[in-house]
Amino acid sequence: MDILKNKTRPVFPFTAIVGQEEMKLALILNVIDPKIGGVMIMGDRGTGKSTTIRAVADLLPQIEVIQDDLFNSHPSDRDLMSDFVKNQTEKGIDLSTVFISVPMVDLPLGATEDRVCGTIDLEKALADGIKTFEPGLLAKANRGILYVDEVNLLDDHLVDILLDAAASGWNTVEREGISLRHPARFVLVGSGNPEEGELRPQLLDRFGMHAEIRTVKDPSLRVKIVEQRSKFDTDPYVCLKEFQNQQESLKNSIIKAQQILSSVIIDYDLRVKISEVCGALNVDGLRGDIVINRAAKALAAYNNKNQVGAKDVKKVITLCLRHRLRKDPLETIDSGNKVRQVVENIFGIQ
Known part of the structure; x- marks a missing residue:
């Protein structure tokens, strides 16, 4: 089949x-x-x-979990294990796993x-x-x-x-x-x-x-x-087959990015500029700075690079900041123009 x-x-x-x-x-x-x-x-x-x-x-891609575990526990990562699975592994008991x-x-x-x-x-x-x-x-x-x-x-x-x-x-x-x-x-x-x-x-x-x-x-x-939607509704399997290669290619890019993510670095100067943007926009707290750093690293990994560039930061910064500029519940969320303006001033237009 x-x-x-x-x-x-x-x-x-x-x-x-x-x-x-x-x-x-x-x-x-x-x-x-x-x-x-x-x-x-x-x-x-x-x-x-x-x-x-x-x-x-x-x-x-499918993930490996402990069989019959209610929490989808990971077989080796302790941060993703339930207490029961932790106890069993500490006792050296082998637990069977399945892919879901x-x-x-x-x-x-x-x-x-x-x-x-x-x-x-x-x-x-x-x-x-x-x-x-x-x-x-x-x-x-x-x-x-x-x-x-x-x-x-x-x-x-x-x-x-x-x-x-x-x-x-x-x-x-x-x-x-x-x-x-x-x-x-x-x-x-x-x-x-x-x-x-x-x-x-x-x-x-x-x-x-x-x-x-x-x-x-x-x-x-x-x-x-x-047209795409009609094609899928008429015969979903024909549509799935048509995009199978593109789906596999994207899946492989995501898996590769997950594997290299921990080795991606972001220069000190770039981190300073990110925090400069957050300061200029009067963003409360440091959550914005942290998320931009993480998102830029993930984008660099997705593009199969081991170092974050200014372009990576520019691509994710609006997504990470636009909802943090609202101080008053009655204000509407900025569409991103305010963020882009400050980014251009600090990073320069490229």
């Missing part, structure tokens, strides 16, 4: 998506280095936000805190009198992607929980006498329509990147988008 037909539900190929380069770049860089801190994608309705996010998850697709978890708007963080398995508690932890969506998302559509409509305290877990890589649960901590290292992707309201500046600042999506105005591009 054709490899493509093994897919339970065909996903639109990432390389077939026309335009929206800003969103695609932000997603790829977060996949290369999840420590960038996720991406907030804001834009018009019907611009392919959800399609693109599902497509990037489908593109990623990268988890792609959708967080519904009506989700409760228990559903997100995990809770006590009441069925087991009532039947056997044992307090057992029932994992939530954060456990399922470990080592994968957690996607929140309409994140601007989600309760602020839930957004806070998600951002805390995404930043620390751990989820701590305190419930009715159960105290448990498990790894929750995931790429947090939020999307929304600005017409329905923005997130508070304090929460927005916690997202590593902010991509803006606009409806394509060029008629020929619009026709191309409609």
Whole structure:
């Protein structure tokens, strides 16, 4: 049987998506280095936000996990292991592993805190009198992607929980006498329509990147988008086959970038200029500086370079800073002109 037909539900190929380069770049860089801190994608309705996010998850190579583990524990990286798996490996017990697709978890708007963080398995508690932890969506998302559509409509305290877990890589649960901590290292992707309201500046600042999506105005591009979608809807497998080589090529570039990321360096002078830009724009805190450094390294690795250049910084700096300039919740997010102006003054026009 054709490899493509093994897919339970065909996903639109990432390389077939026309335009929206800003969103695609932000997603790829977060996949290369999840420590960038996720991406907030804001834009018009019907611009392919959800399609693109599902497509990037489908593109990623499979990951090795401990079989039957509830937290997708890594077989050798202790930071990605549950406490149970850690104990077993310390005792020298060999645990069998399996390869699974990268988890792609959708967080519904009506989700409760228990559903997100995990809770006590009441069925087991009532039947056997044992307090057992029932994992939530954060456990399922470990080592994968957690996607929140309409994140601007989600309760602020839930957004806070998600951002805390995404930043620390751990989820701590305190419930009715159960105290448990498990790894929750995931790429947090939020999307929304600005017409329905923005997130508070304090929460927005916690997202590593902010991509803006606009409806394509060029008629020929619009026709191309409609044709691609129609082709996929008519026969998804023909469309998948057509883009198979491009998908494999992009997948290999991402794997290579992940492997060389730790060896990429960024010069002191360049780091000073990044901080100069953040200072000139009056960006609160140092999160902006850190994210730009990480994103520029990820972009250099993606381009198969071991040193960050000024062009790498210029390409990611607007994505990393535009949502950090808003001091007043009633202000709109800068489209990037303010950032570009300061960058040109400090880096010079090239």
